[in-house]
Amino acid sequence: MTIVPVALGDRSYDVRIEAGLLARAGAVLAPLARGRTMPIVTDEHVLPHLATLQASLAAAGVASEAIVLPPGESTKSWAQLEALTDRLLALGVERSDHVIALGGGVIGDLVGFATSILKRGCNFVQIPTTLLAQVDSSVGGKTAINSRAGKNLVGAFHQPAVVLIDPQVLDTLPQREQRAGYAEVVKYGLIDDFAFFEWCEANAAALLAGDPRARETAIAHSVAAKARIVAEDERETTGKRALLNLGHTFGHALEAETGFSDKLLHGEGVAAGMALAFGYSARRGLCTAQDAARVAAHLAAIGLPNGLAAAGVTASGARLVEHMLHDKKMAAGTLPFLLARGIGQTFLDKTVDLTDVAAFLDEQPR
Known part of the structure; x- marks a missing residue:
């Protein structure tokens, strides 16, 4: 495994890079779960990877709840932000919980922004499944949605707790x-x-x-x-x-x-x-x-x-x-x-x- 630290004082975190990491993610994330259910936000294109992640979490004794959103840039919207935050609140997410973003840049941006404002800020984990998200958007804490005026104009800086990158997931990427x-x-x-x-x-x-x-x-x-x-x-x-x-x-x-x-x-x-x-x-x-x-x-x-x-x-x-x-x-x-x-x-x-x-x-x- 390659581990790249992102040094930001008390907001520092690691980016872990390893082939096959998705199937072993449960062992990495179990300490963050603290016995709580971990919501996983993903989209319809990522369902095969969702099954792998949920199996890994279950093997580590971590319960999970999947929220599956439509794919595409239009998901980075006010409507989807409202729907997602409502769903997370209905699940009883607490400020110390960790929400998993499993997907490309759209999912990472949306989940990052949602968790930045949910209860004035809770935690999230980035598991990027596209090359673009793996090399760019999953790292650095920029989160946002789009508006009529333009791209990424409504957002916040909100750093993840950890980033898990499995290059093997790119095998299914168009x-x-x-x-x-x-x-x-x-x-x-x-x-x-x-x-x-x-x-x-x-x-x-x-x-x-x-x-x-x-x-x-x-x-x-x-x-x-x-x-x-x-x-x-x-x-x-x-x-x-x-x-x-x-x-x-x-x-x-x-x-x-x-x-x-x-x-x-x-x-x-x-x-x-x-x-x-x-x-x-x-x-x-x-x-x-x-x-x-x-x-x-x-x-x-x-x-x-x-x-x-x-x-x-x-x-x-x-x-x-x-x-x-x-x-x-x-x-x-x-x-x-x-x-x-x-x-x-x-x-x-x-x-x-x-x-x-x-x-x-x-x-x-x-």
């Missing part, structure tokens, strides 16, 4: 979702680790084909990178954690334009957003055109969108910038952008003119 999750893997190389980007170029195909060693290397490296950044800037106050948003400002605008739907998965939006961030950086003379082209080529090679055309977005630059104005990072009317001076040299730029961004987007092939 290839499209694996590729979408990979966008968050290569992101760590693009942020500040050129050597890891080179590793990704050499190993992405093996990773997506299910090679166990490539999977565990990618997950452990990504989690360690995120844990380090989160420990330095938990609530995104110094700007360090903001680096994790590479590609997200462009990407969220693309997701908003496609209705936060299966037309464009979150990881696909991030991939296209990262390519656009490098393209815009090259246009500004911050990085070379060769670096931007290298990033775009790598994303295309593994089947991820690397621009507006590949993402199926035909909206004008002004329309996409309008979506950006709802970004939660807006401060005093200014939207910070993650740009790059090269691969592995991302930085936060607070001087970007949105009119120029709109012009850049209008120049992109549709």
Whole structure:
């Protein structure tokens, strides 16, 4: 087992990574149960893994109660938040209890936010079942739901008690979702680790084909990178954690334009957003055109969108910038952008003119 600590003082926790861990999760979680029933929140796509987890808990003497929600981004909503909190209250969840989030980023975000407000805060456990959730959203304590105004605009920082990652659960993940999750893997190389980007170029195909060693290397490296950044800037106050948003400002605008739907998965939006961030950086003379082209080529090679055309977005630059104005990072009317001076040299730029961004987007092939 690989154990990555997330050092946050009295809110510190471990991320445990091991093939087959789901079937042994009961032994890890039994001390947290304290003889109480553990609610498990999941979705309809994760039912086979739910059976494995419940059997493991039962073998460890832990009772569980499953709450199965609809799959998809639309589950991160006010309606589902209300239904979930009502269900947890009906189960008699106490502040010291632990609610298990078993699923991808949607389930993790929703359960994390629900437990942050339930009885003014109770505990939860992350057991991510998608590559994207394993390498990104399950670690760091960002929880949220979506609103009409945009993605993740209603939420809270709420750290889990522990994160259990079993790479074997990815065997049942559709290839499209694996590729979408990979966008968050290569992101760590693009942020500040050129050597890891080179590793990704050499190993992405093996990773997506299910090679166990490539999977565990990618997950452990990504989690360690995120844990380090989160420990330095938990609530995104110094700007360090903001680096994790590479590609997200462009990407969220693309997701908003496609209705936060299966037309464009979150990881696909991030991939296209990262390519656009490098393209815009090259246009500004911050990085070379060769670096931007290298990033775009790598994303295309593994089947991820690397621009507006590949993402199926035909909206004008002004329309996409309008979506950006709802970004939660807006401060005093200014939207910070993650740009790059090269691969592995991302930085936060607070001087970007949105009119120029709109012009850049209008120049992109549709």
